[in-house]
Amino acid sequence: MTPKACWRRCPPASQPIHAREQEARMTEPSTARLAPEIPFPPYAYRPGRHPHPKRDAAGHMHDCVELRPLLPAPDAWPRELGHLFAVDLFNHGYWWEAHEAWESYWHGATIGTPEHHTLQALIQFAALLLKLEASSHEAADALRRNALMHLEAAISHPRTRGSHVLGFDLVVLATLVSTASATVPQVTLPAPRS
Numbered sequence: 001m002t003p004k005a006c007w008r009r010c011p012p013a014s015q016p017i018h019a020r021e022q023e024a025r026m027t028e029p030s031t032a033r034l035a036p037e038i039p040f041p042p043y044a045y046r047p048g049r050h051p052h053p054k055r056d057a058a059g060h061m062h063d064c065v066e067l068r069p070l071l072p073a074p075d076a077w078p079r080e081l082g083h084l085f086a087v088d089l090f091n092h093g094y095w096w097e098a099h100e101a102w103e104s105y106w107h108g109a110t111i112g113t114p115e116h117h118t119l120q121a122l123i124q125f126a127a128l129l130l131k132l133e134a135s136s137h138e139a140a141d142a143l144r145r146n147a148l149m150h151l152e153a154a155i156s157h158p159r160t161r162g163s164h165v166l167g168f169d170l171v172v173l174a175t176l177v178s179t180a181s182a183t184v185p186q187v188t189l190p191a192p193r194s
């Protein structure tokens with residue numbers, strides 16, 4: 001049996017978009033794509049509403065081979081296609097998928113570096129938004145505290161130039177994490193800059 005292609009490698013027409021998902025996308029506010037050449041998955045995973053992307057045979061990442069990307073040089077993150085795609089996923093409400101995309105970089109990052117802390121904060125921020133949407137406020141608060149702790153560690157790291165890591169202004173990112181709420185679930189990350 002041949003494993004099906006990952007949504008990350010498929011052209012948009014290779015997997016059907018469910019009518020409700022397509023309709024929701026048409027009514028969402030427009031956010032410019034940073035990596036438009038990579039198609040979005042057919043759905044933004046939400047526990048209990050969609051098949052689990054990896055564990056369920058109907059999931060959009062089931063039977064996919066996960067590749068671990070090489071970490072770019074610290075000043076190359078704003079041009080790293082996989083990172084830009086993770087920002088696209090996040091900005092369009094694919095929080096679980098953004099979490100997975102950043103986690104693939106996080107696994108390769110050296111523990112304690114500004115990149116490792118910032119990736120951990122982004123992963124926790126994506127999970128925070130999922131928990132807020134699910135009204136799991138206690139879990140969301142714990143994720144918020146942890147994300148802010150990692151951002152503070154990245155900001156105070158001696159190797160951090162100014163407050164920028166992965167192309168993000170960490171002070172702006174900390175403000176977004178601090179102010180994310182269930183009443184304003186859509187958060188847009190700024191495009192990474194050099």
